Amino acid sequence: MAGPDKNSIAFVATEVIPESPPPARETGIVKWGRENLFSSIPNGILTLVSLWLIYVILSSTLPWILNGVWTTSSLAECREVLAGKTGACFSVLTERWNQLLYGFKYPTDAYWRPNLAFVLMLVAIAPVLFFDLPRKMLVFTALYPFVAFWLIWGGTIMAPVVALLGFVIAGAFFQKFGRSNFALGFFGGAVIALIVWSIGGALIPEGASENAVLSAVPSRDLGGFMLNMMLGLTCVSLSIPLGIALALGRQSNMPLIKGICVVFIEFVRGVPLITLLFVASVMLSYFFPPESTVDLFLRVVIMITMFSAAYIAEVIRGGLAALPKGQYEAADSLGLDYAQAMRLIILPQALKISIPGIVNVAVGLFKDTTLVSVISMFDLVGMIRGPILASTEWNGVYWELLGFAALLFFVVCYSISQYSQWLERKLHKGH
């Protein structure tokens, strides 16, 4: 007998029960289907309805996509080729490809510049995203904004060099004095940077940009998906540090700093982004002296950065609040000062908790860059709504154009989200 008798208490196994295959219905596709698709009558019905829905969607979109026309030069021509059949006019994408990517005013012979800037961007953000890469690559990351500025806007190389010089000298000053006295280092550095910039700016000759190696491109000539990428990248990278500063400021014991941060965050969060953009495009010029011309791109960057920094600050505040008080006490009890405790103990943990929230804001911000089309900047959506759809050749090609815009944004946003999930798994330390 292989198993114990139901009625006996004592039992010793006398033989080994041989292995045998499971019943057929317990393996393979049959089992999977029964457990996952048809486990009960309502679930079976749900499965059938879902299959039907997928069929309906694919049967109406697939012919449209597969029949697509890629080579005509206007909507009328495209309709002739299709001759009444269902089909997409993707030729608008091929014909207007450059406009969609770079806008319609960027000099055609200079497309290599944003392309190169894009490739360099991948190199520059790699060490920020992947910690295993050599830390020395961060030097290039620090130089990248200046290189990219010079590549995209062109003009005299003096401008980015002076800007870089200001940062380097201010940084060196902070290194020397900021250790012993943070306030002296910080504000002294800021003043020195301003001095360097104003002297350097005055030294650049008036017509320096006219015969420069790279021809100067004014901001209003930027456009297309390039503009979305530029706004998105600049604003995300500026708003995370600003958001951290605001979140720490909101926790501060100093009532004035705390008050300023609270008012800023609550005000900016309580206002729609679109109104801030209108302020940037119309109202800000009332606040600057009449002869000053602060670049529209810069004004928009400031507004979007402020907007997303307020949200990021709230996300990080949540992360800070989630840390047990003991972490602060342990850091204090070891004699770490405020800056060290924040940098080494509190922020690494709080930021890790905040990753999903920060990514959420970053993805939202990137998509919100399309709102600049409302203040007549020709980003991807601005290009589609304006020059392309208004043209006689392509009037009425909504699905293909907006679908393409959706696809571009989806690719970028999905990559960001995948990266953040990878990062969360990587930072998980078993607690």
Add this chain to the structure above:
Amino acid sequence: MSELISDRAIDRSKMQVSDNVAIEINNMNKWYGTFHVLRDINLTVNEGERIVIAGPSGSGKSTLIRCINRLEEHQSGDIFVDGTELTSDLKNIDKIRSEVGMCFQHFNLFPHLTILENCTLAPIWVRKTPKKEAEETAMHFLEKVKIPEQADKYPGQLSGGQQQRVAIARSLCMRPRIMLFDEPTSALDPEMIKEVLDTMIELAEEGMTMLCVTHEMGFARQVANRVIFMDAGQIVEQNEPEEFFNNPKSERTQLFLSQILGH
């Protein structure tokens, strides 16, 4: 309460109380809002003393030792640690904190750093010790608390007792002159209590000045040279352990001891 630490003879050769004053607290008072948590505390601790602070929960014993490294601020009276007065001067506070080690009930290790990094962080950043030297010191103390093999793990992978021993090693890496223990064994299983108490006994045997808030009366009896009993924010009784346990003077102490030892 449990008498977990009687299986080994304690080496008392280095447990000597010197005449130098390590901590001096004069007429110290503290309020939380209007609640008077610490009332007129006077306490002098000499170097090499091992003091156990006992008392019912809410009696202010944790608050008292947390005032010594200014995790809590006192509102009147004064506290001198190693001759330096604790005021709101941040420089003095950081100086005192780097001389005074502290272990918490919930260990408070840094979960995002490895055990080794937990131990080297403060020496590197506060003492500016070179990394290599800090790591050697850290390994020395991890060996002392008998977990060198865990150096590359993260706190979340260790048991409670191991974590508390790491926390002790982390404090020791700063080479403190005084150690504060805030209920170091209250969050641990009985088996782990023993390993942590053993570590603390070794520390006492080397002559460390220690202030322990604990309910381990066995530890108090065997290691402490003075037991302080607190109730309702004031020091009710203090005495040598023998006298304190066998012949408590105040009624409140007698009641407390009968409750804590009587089962």
